[in-house]
Amino acid sequence: MKPKFVLGGVVILAALGYMIWAGVTQSAVYFVTPSELQAAPVAGKAYRLGGLVAPGSLKWEPRTLELSFTISDGKTTVPVRHHGSPPDMFGEGRGAVVEGQWTPDGYFKSTQIMAKHSEEYKAPHDAKAAQSRQLLKTLEPVK
């Protein structure tokens, strides 16, 4: 091997190593539960917060597109605010993972709510199915 090629290889590896290191430090997202987050919240750090959407906590304001709810792990809760429609498969009493940051004002600002696509489906809750059917009936057809 000629020294030029060795040098080139070293340069490429060094550049790659640097890019990976910089990429990891800049885009690391920490997976936490509400208890872990509340124990030591760091404002401005990127988190992925997972838990249950607490029943009765969901508020959706269509005109301003403001969505707020609390994520709970049974022990602690974290208030979350999000800008945008609630995604499909999102609702009270269901698991959700939100990505975003803790703010100094005492709430979690979500930039993304993860929808879960499963290939294997659980049997429907009859109540829910009935609800959606009722929902369908209340809609008036377009003339």
Add this chain to the structure above:
Amino acid sequence: MIPELGTGALVVALLLALYGAVAAPVGARRGRPVLVQSAQHAALGVFVIVTACILLLVYAFLTFDFSVKYVATNTNLGTPFYYRITAVWGALEGSIILWTWMLSAYTLLVVLRHRTSARELYPWALTVMLSVTSFFLMVMTIAAPLFARLSPVPPDGRGLNPLLQDSGMITHPVALYLGFTGFTVPFAFAVAALITGRVGDFWITTTRRWTIFAWYFLSLGLLIGGWWSYHVLGWGGYWAWDPVENAAFMPWLTGTAFLHSVMIQERRRMLRLWNLALVVMTFCLTLFGTFLTRSGVIASVHAFTQGAIGIFFLSFLALVLLTALALIAWRWDDLAAQGMLDSVVSRESAFLLNNVLLVAAAFTVFFGTVFPLLSEAVRGVKVSVGAPFFNSVNVPVFLSLIFLMGVGPLIAWRRASLDNLKRNFLVPVAIGVVAALIFRVLGVRSALAVLSLALTVFVASTIAVDLFRATRARRRMGERALPALGGLLLRHNRRYGGFIVHLAVLVVAVGVTGSQAWSLHTETTLQKGQEAELAGYRVRFEGLHETQESNHGKVTGFFTLTHGRGAGTMLEPAKKFYPQEQSPIAYVDYRLGLVDDIYLVLGDFAQDGSTATVKFQVNRMVSWIWIGGLVLTLGTVLAVLPERRKPA
């Protein structure tokens, strides 16, 4: 009845595959062709049985035989006819049988094509292919039984995942798996080369078309996956660096490196070890992809399935890697390069750099994908790196690769003289620079977009300059322009097929660049009759309508789309309510264009239909990505045509 019949048949297929895997090499070593022939018959038997099993499964789906657990899980009485067929590969067990079926088909084709032409390597290649087939048959009979019985038999099934009830789901897995399994063929011949000690170029020339074939389908699978993500998932994007996508992308990267590095070996007798390593890596990554997708090891939006399957795949992966490493160590002395690199400025160097970058990209994708696992194991904290990581590391790598795509095919072998560089690159570089200035003047603000587009123009110019010169040479011989061009493409089909594939990559690159730089989106709640405006497009909310389809209820939103003064068209995004689902599924409506795609997703709505929230996107240049897929197909067809070049 069907569960027992199916399981029994699969066990017979497994025994046949194991027998063939042993008989072929024993027959070859002892000089008993009868044994090799019996292994061929075993391969045929495996193919016939696996085909029969798929048909049996299709039959079970069509007749709603819910005694088969897989059928009950993935269909219900309301599932439309044609989704009952695609449901066959809608989940884990079924996709494994699809994989196995393709593998057995490839094995049979290898038998038909190579049983006389590649005498020495062939029995061992057959062994490898049958061994891999055996592994998948074991998965289907032991780890994730395809024909598991469900008892008591339920009156109705659970139903197919609504997101998979789409035409993209017919073609996407089929193309992807044709690509994945296709790489088994070059891998099998590489192992055969190592075992027999014939590590020269024969295995590479033998498998060239197989590799192109596999690579093409893998590319197509990735593109169709992007299309599915784009028009079904409703987030307006086509690639999210999701582990499942990465799983298919990694073998594509190493496979692309392999496609290029074999040319260096054919021409300069270098990189023997590297090529073997690449093909082993690519094959392992196809297995790793399935492991990643199907074991649920990394919590992904796609992969939930848990079970014994993870251990199975990991063990097999380890076995393959160790065997390959041991074989390479055994043949180490035969793998020394015969040629030498002469100069940094040469085609060999360009190809080598292309390989280093592709493998580096594969490594970063691998690293980013398994990073949560690593951090959890090492530091006890689960940390993931998302799209920003993959973009920041890979964008510079991909831009460099595009640049090399212009340099590689034209630069001289061994050592490029200044004259050669000037002759080939002066005009394209000038055109690229001018293009950069024009894009800048036209108001392209992002420096990255300008660089990417200018590089694309540079590469396109190198191809144009080359074609122009070659056509001119033929015209001087008295041919007319078009026949000259046609003759050129057909006579040097391998070279120009490659060029057209490069063009396809450029078209995709323009699509990716444009969509990243210029797409716009907004989200708003509209009252009946109210309008939203984005980039000159206006949508007016006309109302909601409720209907009942065969297996779901549907609420459709009606939106009139107008642009300028033209008459409006109606867009009808909807929400579908599947009874087996706890929440609705969005159904996107869109108008595709060469530059602008209008993309509308219905969000939340008032129950009386008076207001609706809508996501409204103007996505730019996305269609170029799909057009790139068509160009890719043309180039591949040209590249695999029999060579018509006469010996000089």
